[in-house]
Amino acid sequence: MFKLALKNTLFYKGRSTATAVLTFASTILFILYISLTNGSHNAILENSLKIYTGAIEIYHKDYRDIGGNEYLIQNVKAITDKLAKIEAIEAYSTRYETYGLLSNKEHSAASMVAGIEPEKEKILSSLESALTEGAFLDKNSANCVYMGIELAKKLKLGIGDEVAFIGSASDGSFAADIFRVCATFKTGSFEFDSSSSFIARSYFDELMYAKNRASYITIKLKNIDDAEKVNSQIITIIDDENLESLTWKTLMRNMVESMEVDAVFGYISLSLFMVVIFFVIMIYGFINVSSRIKGFGVLRCIGLSKRNIFSILFYEILILSILATVLATPIAAYICYYYSINPIVIEGIADIYKDYGIVLNEIPFDFNLFTIGWNLGVIYLLNFLSILYPYMYINSFGPFEATRHV
C-alpha cells in the first residue's frame, strides 16, 4: 500500500505540490505564532517576577484581602529559621510595606515605602541591578531612600535631597521622618518606578516599630518549576494555620489570566487560518480522488478492501505531511531559537505601554521542543482529518460502479 501511495504522490504532482506547500506554510505559521505568543507571555511574567514579586510569598491570612497592621506576620525569625532548612530555597527575605506621603517643599506624592534587607534583595530581586544613580542600600544606610526614578522626577528630587515622610507605624501610631535620596532605580515597570521607594529595614523597623514583624516573606527558588512542590513543603514545615504560602501563579493571578485570555484570542485568530488551509487541503484531496474513482474501482475489483483504500489515502497524506514538516520544522525551529536568544526589539513601544505597568521593548520567541512537538501533532491531525470526506466519497461507489465512473 505504501509503495502504491508513494507512486500516486509522485504521479499527481499538482495536488501533491499544493498539499505540501500548504502544509509547509501552515506548519511554519503555527509554530512561529505559538512560539511568539508563549515567548512574549513568558517575558512579561518573568519580567514582573524578576522585579519584585517572589516565586513564593508567605502572608498572614487576610493580609492580602483585608490588610492592616493586625495582619502583619509576627515573630518572623521563627519562620525564617524554618525556611533556612529547605534545600530548594535559594534565598528569602522579609519585607515591611506601607503607604505614605512623601513631600518636599513644593511637591508631594503618595508612595509605597518598603523596608527591605538590602543584602538579601541583591539575590532575590532585580532592585539592585535597576540602579540608575547613587549607591544601592546596605544595612548601614540609615535614612537613605532608594527611590523609583519616575517618583523622583515627580517630586523633583535629586541624589542627596531630603524628603519628608508621613505614614502610620505598625502599631497604628503616627510616623514621620526625613529621608535622604541616596539612589534612584528604573525597573522598566512605569507603575512600580513611579510609586515605590525602599529603606533598609535596620532603620525603617525603628521608625515603624516593626522589628521581627513583616508584611510578608518573599522566597526565591533554585528552580521556579518546583514552586508547587516547595510550597507544599513550606506549608508543612511552617505548620501555622494563620499563615498562607502562595506561589507566583496565585500572586500574579490577574496577569496569568490575562495571558490566558490573550492566548485564547490568538488561538481563535489562528484557527481561522487553519480552517481555511484544512478546507483547501481537503478540496485538493477530493479533486484528486474524484479523478481516480475508476482506479479505486479497479483496485477494489482485484480484491483490495476498503481498509486498504483508506491506507493508500492515509499513506499519501502521511508522505506529503512528512515531506512538508521535515522541511518546515527545522526552519521554524531555527527562527524560534534565534529570536529566543535575540528577541525582536521594537523601539518606542515602552512609552506606549507604560500605563499598563509594562515596559517591554523586547519580544522574545519561546524555543520549546515539546511545544513544537504538539504543534506538529495538530498539523498532522488536520491533514489526516482532511482525507475523511474524500474516503467517504470513494466508498459511496460500489466497486463495479466505480470502474464505470466518468
Add this chain to the structure above:
Amino acid sequence: MYKLILKLAWKNSFLRRARVLLVIIMIAVSMSMMLVLEGVYDGLVKNMVDKNKRSESGDISIFAKEYRVNRDLTYRIKNADEIKAQLQSMKGVEAVVLRVKADGLLSTARKSSFASLIGIDLKEEEHFGKFSEFLKEGVIDLQKQGAIVGIELAKTLKLRIGSKVVFSTQDTKGEINSIALHVRAIVQTTNIGLDNSAIFIDINQSHKFLGTTSQDAMQIAIRGEERELYEKLKRAFPNLDVKEFLELQPMMKMMQDVMIIFNSVTFLIVMGVVFIGIFGVMYVSILERVREFGIMISLGMPYRYIRAQIFLESIVVGLLGYLGGAVLGAVLLIYLERYGIDLSAFSDALEMWGYEAVIYATIKVSYFTTTFGAIITASLLSVIIPLAKIKKLNPIEVIKADK
C-alpha cells in the same frame, strides 16, 4: 446568445456538485469567521475609544502648558470658566467640562494607595459622556462629601459602598491637606488610568480642598468631532496645551493601528488561501471539459463566449460562497453585537487591562463590501490560467486526443 451562455455557466457550475459545494462551504466558513474576528476586534477597540473619550479625554482636551509633564497644581488654567464660555459658543463644540485634578494618597483604616482626585460637575459629565453608564455599584451622588472610585482602586483598597476614606495631598499653598470622603459608587470606565486610581468628588468641594477657585481647572475636555475644531482651538489658545484624543491616548492609537494591520494581514492571507482553493477546483473543472470546449470552438463559437461562460461559472461559485458567508457572518455578528462574548470568568484580568468582561462586536458595511470585492476578484483570477490554456487549443487535435 448571452442568455444561453448564462444557462450553460449555471448548469456547468454544478456539474460536480460535491466539489463545488466544498468550495462554497470553504468560502462561507472562512468568510464568516473572518467577519466575526474583524467585528469583535473592532468592537473591542471601538468600545475602549468611546469610553475613554466619554470618561476622560473627550475629542480634544486643553491643559496648561507643562501640566501633563509635571501634574502639579501650579500648572493650572486660571481662566478656565472664561475659556469654557468661549468654547461653548464655538461652532462644532458639542459639550465642555472643567476638571480639577490632584494626585495624592488615599487611605482607609487598613490600607493606603496613591490616587488621583478628580473634581467634576456630575450634571455636566452626564451631558458630556453619560457618566452614570459607568456605574458598577452604588448610586451616583457626590453630595455631602460623597466620592466615586474607580473599580481597580476599590479592589486595591477593598472599598465597598459606604466605606470611609481619607485623601491627602498638597494644596496650592504647599500645605499637606486631607479630606474625609464616603464612597457612594464604584465605576468602571475601561480607561485603565481612571479605573486604577481615580476618586471623583464634586468640583466645588475639590476647589475648597485644594485652595483653587471656580475659575481654575487642570483640564478642559471638549466633545466635538469636526476635524477643523482641533486646528481652530490650537490657533485660538496658543498659550495652552491643546491635544486631540489620539495624542492623549497613544495606546488607543496603537491599538487601532495594530487592529487595522492585523485585520488586513488576516484578510490577505485568508483570501490568498481561498484563491488557491477556488483555483484548484476551477482549474480541474475547466480542463476536464477541454474536449467540450474544443467541440464548441469547432462549431464556430467565438472564444469570447467561452471566456464569458467560464468567468460566469467562477462568479457563480464565488457569489454563492459569498452569500453563505455573508448570511452566516451577519447572523453571528448581530448576535455578538447584541449579546457579546461573555468572558466573566476572566473579569479580573480583563478589568486590570481596561477591558470589559463582555466583549461586543461591531458591524460595518465595509466588512461585506471589501469581502465581496475580494472573493469576486479571487474567483475571476482563479480562471485566468485555465483560460489561457483553452485559448491555445487546437480544436481538432483536442477532439482527436480525447476520443
